[in-house]
Amino acid sequence: MPRDKLGAESPDIHVSRRGLLVRAAVGTLTASVSASAALTAAHATGVDTASGGDIVDLTQGHAFYGNAQQAGISTSPQRFTFYMTFDLTSPLRSDLQVLLARWSAAIAQLMKGETIGQVEPKGDSQVGFDTGEALNLGPASLTVTVGLGPKVFTDTYGLADKKPALMRALIQLPSDALVAGISGGDLSVQACADDPQVAYHAVRDLARIAKDSGTAATRWTVMGFGRASAGKGQATPRNLLGFKDGTRNIRDDAEFEKFVWVKGGPAWQRYGSYQVVRKIQMHIENWDTDRVSDQNNVFGRHKVSGAPLTGTHEFDTPDFHKRDAKGDPVIPFTAHMRLAAHETHGGIKILRRGYNYTDGINQFGLLDAGLLFLSYQNDPAHFETLQSSLGASDALNEYISHIGSGIFFVPPAPQEGSYLAEGMFD
Amino acid sequence: MSRILPTRPLFTLAALLAVAPGAYAAANDGTMAPVKGGASQVHITLTGDNGGTCIVHQTVAKAGPVTFIVTNKTATAINEVELLSGNRIVGEKENLAPGLPTTSLTLTLGGGAYQIYCPGATKELQAFTVTGQAAPQATGSTAALLTAGTQGYAAYVNSVTDAMLTATNRLKADIDAGDLAKARAEYPLARPFYERIEADVDGFVMPGFKATDNAGNLDYLVDMRQSALDPKVGWHGQHAIERDLFQNGKITDQTKQLAAELQKNVELLDKVVRTLTYKPEDLANGAADLLEEVQSTKITGEEEAFSHFDLIDFAGNVEGAEQAFAYLAPGMTKIDPDLTARVNAEFAKVDAMLDTYRDPSVPGGFKMYTAELKASDGAKLSKAIQALQEPLSKVGAKVATVS
Numbered sequence: 091m092p093r094d095k096l097g098a099e100s101p102d103i104h105v106s107r108r109g110l111l112v113r114a115a116v117g118t119l120t121a122s123v124s125a126s127a128a129l130t131a132a133h134a135t136g137v138d139t140a141s142g143g144d145i146v147d148l149t150q151g152h153a154f155y156g157n158a159q160q161a162g163i164s165t166s167p168q169r170f171t172f173y174m175t176f177d178l179t180s181p182l183r184s185d186l187q188v189l190l191a192r193w194s195a196a197i198a199q200l201m202k203g204e205t206i207g208q209v210e211p212k213g214d215s216q217v218g219f220d221t222g223e224a225l226n227l228g229p230a231s232l233t234v235t236v237g238l239g240p241k242v243f244t245d246t247y248g249l250a251d252k253k254p255a256l257m258r259a260l261i262q263l264p265s266d267a268l269v270a271g272i273s274g275g276d277l278s279v280q281a282c283a284d285d286p287q288v289a290y291h292a293v294r295d296l297a298r299i300a301k302d303s304g305t306a307a308t309r310w311t312v313m314g315f316g317r318a319s320a321g322k323g324q325a326t327p328r329n330l331l332g333f334k335d336g337t338r339n340i341r342d343d344a345e346f347e348k349f350v351w352v353k354g355g356p357a358w359q360r361y362g363s364y365q366v367v368r369k370i371q372m373h374i375e376n377w378d379t380d381r382v383s384d385q386n387n388v389f390g391r392h393k394v395s396g397a398p399l400t401g402t403h404e405f406d407t408p409d410f411h412k413r414d415a416k417g418d419p420v421i422p423f424t425a426h427m428r429l430a431a432h433e434t435h436g437g438i439k440i441l442r443r444g445y446n447y448t449d450g451i452n453q454f455g456l457l458d459a460g461l462l463f464l465s466y467q468n469d470p471a472h473f474e475t476l477q478s479s480l481g482a483s484d485a486l487n488e489y490i491s492h493i494g495s496g497i498f499f500v501p502p503a504p505q506e507g508s509y510l511a512e513g514m515f516d
Numbered sequence: 517m518s519r520i521l522p523t524r525p526l527f528t529l530a531a532l533l534a535v536a537p538g539a540y541a542a543a544n545d546g547t548m549a550p551v552k553g554g555a556s557q558v559h560i561t562l563t564g565d566n567g568g569t570c571i572v573h574q575t576v577a578k579a580g581p582v583t584f585i586v587t588n589k590t591a592t593a594i595n596e597v598e599l600l601s602g603n604r605i606v607g608e609k610e611n612l613a614p615g616l617p618t619t620s621l622t623l624t625l626g627g628g629a630y631q632i633y634c635p636g637a638t639k640e641l642q643a644f645t646v647t648g649q650a651a652p653q654a655t656g657s658t659a660a661l662l663t664a665g666t667q668g669y670a671a672y673v674n675s676v677t678d679a680m681l682t683a684t685n686r687l688k689a690d691i692d693a694g695d696l697a698k699a700r701a702e703y704p705l706a707r708p709f710y711e712r713i714e715a716d717v718d719g720f721v722m723p724g725f726k727a728t729d730n731a732g733n734l735d736y737l738v739d740m741r742q743s744a745l746d747p748k749v750g751w752h753g754q755h756a757i758e759r760d761l762f763q764n765g766k767i768t769d770q771t772k773q774l775a776a777e778l779q780k781n782v783e784l785l786d787k788v789v790r791t792l793t794y795k796p797e798d799l800a801n802g803a804a805d806l807l808e809e810v811q812s813t814k815i816t817g818e819e820e821a822f823s824h825f826d827l828i829d830f831a832g833n834v835e836g837a838e839q840a841f842a843y844l845a846p847g848m849t850k851i852d853p854d855l856t857a858r859v860n861a862e863f864a865k866v867d868a869m870l871d872t873y874r875d876p877s878v879p880g881g882f883k884m885y886t887a888e889l890k891a892s893d894g895a896k897l898s899k900a901i902q903a904l905q906e907p908l909s910k911v912g913a914k915v916a917t918v919s
Contacts, residue, residue: 262747263747264744264745264746264747264748265743265744265745265746266743266745267743373808373811373812375811375902375905376807376808376811376812376905379804379807379808379905379906379908379909380804380808380909381801381804381909381912381913384801422727423726423727423728424727424728429728453890453891453894453895454811454815454816454894454895454897454898455894455895455898455899455902456811456898456902479728481746482728482730482746482748482749483727483728483729483730483733483746487744488808488812489812491743
């Protein structure tokens with residue numbers, strides 16, 4: 091509102107915002123220095139300690155084998171993603187087993203920046219095994235994270251009794267406007283990298299293996315650019331609505347242990363996690379003509395600083411009880427931030443790992459874009475709890491539509507010499 | 517140098533200002549505007565330095581005619597300069613892109629404190645002083661016109677809900693009689709009223725309910741669609757009736773119950789709007805919100821998914837927005853005649869386009885918004901609304917600053 095802009099407080103706002111930027115930069119450096127002391131392996135895992143992980147080094151790579159969990163969950167988000175789900179096309183348990191083994195070996199090579207086979211075979215009539223478009227591009231911090239959809243854990247594959255305890259379809263959530271063609275899937279692949287072509291190449295070649303083996307076919311996909319959630323040591327990025335996204339995201343190990351990793355069940359499930367994916371369309375043109383005071387009220391935060399409306403700095407704890415002179419809550423009851431807050435839901439948190447996406451222009455001439463929302467949690471009900479209250483009364487619902495949805499169990503990482511979810515076939 | 521200074525000090529200062537104006541620009545340093553042709557000359561330069569800098573070369577002027585000479589050298593982020601007296605816009609220059617010729621604006625100013633407002637500049641507000649006799653007491657006519665507009669608009673909203681109640685009663689009577697054909701013809705006649713004013717009651721929460729509880733949200737209970745379903749509260753209101761009439765094709769006891777509930781809620785709505793008062797920016801923002809509704813639910817065909825009467829709702833939203841703006845227009849013309857003309861022109865274009873979809877043979881008066889029509893004309897409809905949304909979105913800020 092211009093009244094805010096023109097008010098007496100306006101010059102102060104500008105001074106403090108400039109001051110905030112300086113402080114934020116200093117804060118990031120300080121945090122990184124202390125983090126680098128603690129994390130001696132930071133370099134090996136691709137974290138650029140001098141920049142809070144925000145400077146791209148395309149030579150960095152992550153390990154596929156050997157960790158408890160798959161890479162691409164607690165890994166600081168890279169710049170791009172290519173996400174795809176697949177339908178199982180073979181009813182044979184052995185086909186599924188072979189596909190997961192072939193994918194595992196391929197992913198391990200891809201994450202090292204290698205090809206997964208000859209690009210230009212010697213025989214003139216042979217086709218290449220690796221499609222080649224990522225040749226010489228480096229690992230670019232690629233991670234490929236595989237998820238198992240509901241159909242995997244059925245009698246078809248003799249795996250009904252192997253179903254992780256909390257695996258199930260999501261309940262119907264308020265305001266769901268799901269489109270079948272961009273929902274569901276039996277397998278999911280989340281490839282993230284600092285070079286979009288590296289991420290694209292990984293999914294393309296994994297899809298080729300799936301097709302070649304007759305086991306799975308592509309279902310739906312989203313190409314994401316611009317991470318929309320912050321990882322450890324990263325500055326908070328912005329979504330396409332221009333707001334900082336994921337300020338209160340899970341960052342520390344204790345919270346990963348508490349909210350993200352599956353701890354119980356058989357050994358092959360431990361340090362797995364439940365992946366929820368939503369394709370959230372944004373009504374961009376409408377948002378862009380909305381007054382900034384309303385935008386701020388929708389989120390409950392200030393657009394530029396990211397500060398809660400009750401505070402002045404991004405990481406100020408929101409005061410959900412604070413009222414203005416008229417007795418109205420400063421952070422409205424329907425503000426996105428209030429409804430998503432762990433305070434509103436008995437302390438529940440989920441890890442968000444979202445990306446912005448665009449599909450160009452739709453049939454109405456409007457920008458077709460939004461958020462590829464990806465969350466990881468050790469209980470799908472945690473996502474449902476948050477989305478139930480958001481879907482019912484979030485002021486943001488005027489400007490977004492949940493059009494795609496999926497749920498997958500992401501098994502832990504395999505050890506070298508093994509493959510993803512091997513223990514599931516025992 | 518020692519020989520020049522004592523003899524021509526004034527010229528030296530003038531030369532310095534002309535050569536390196538930026539050096540003197542940072543603060544309100546009291547530089548007096550020279551008078552030329554009877555008008556004080558105030559130069560303003562916009563540059564891209566520090567993301568956008570607004571340099572006011574003269575910060576004091578004598579009462580009387582003052583000419584503001586604005587040059588945008590390199591500031592891509594600043595395209596507007598306003599002179600403010602308190603929160604009131606006294607005058608403004610817009611469309612100030614780098615590379616365009618210098619433009620000027622002459623205003624007759626009385627003595628007093630003003631501010632120069634450069635939206636988007638690192639420092640947006642700068643003090644500007646006019647010395648000498650104060651201007652005669654401002655008539656406040658712009659504010660008075662806007663206030664009168666809000667009162668006129670309130671009466672308009674009341675008339676809309678009155679009409680909505682009448683139409684809802686007719687629809688309920690048809691449903692109670694079990695007359696499917698009549699109810700189907702009555703449904704589109706009962707719809708557009710809410711679409712004209714929905715921005716004003718958006719999110720209205722009934723006493724005793726939480727803001728997040730859709731069971732107490734009148735907007736939800738009257739107008740919710742399948743895509744916004746809250747499973748806990750279930751489906752209510754006009755579109756649940758639409759489903760029964762046009763998809764299920766029969767009137768059941770449940771339909772009658774829905775109609776009775778709708779009538780009760782519309783009566784409540786009719787009472788509630790009588791208690792509402794509006795600020796000028798509410799009208800502007802409400803108009804903008806109605807156009808958002810057009811984009812997000814009418815052009816997509818989501819609003820009337822079963823009956824395909826979306827173009828009636830489309831026209832309802834546009835009419836509501838146009839009325840709200842019309843009540844602001846007398847005041848807006850004084851604030852910004854160019855913007856007012858542009859919004860009016862875009863409304864006229866949308867109206868003319870809507871006329872081409874009129875069909876008197878269809879209840880409600882507009883063609884059915886079929887899948888074919890959506891595919892062939894959706895983009896055209898959307899673009900016309902987008903062209904209106906942009907200028908209209910600027911109106912709220914203009915009217916909110918008038919004290």
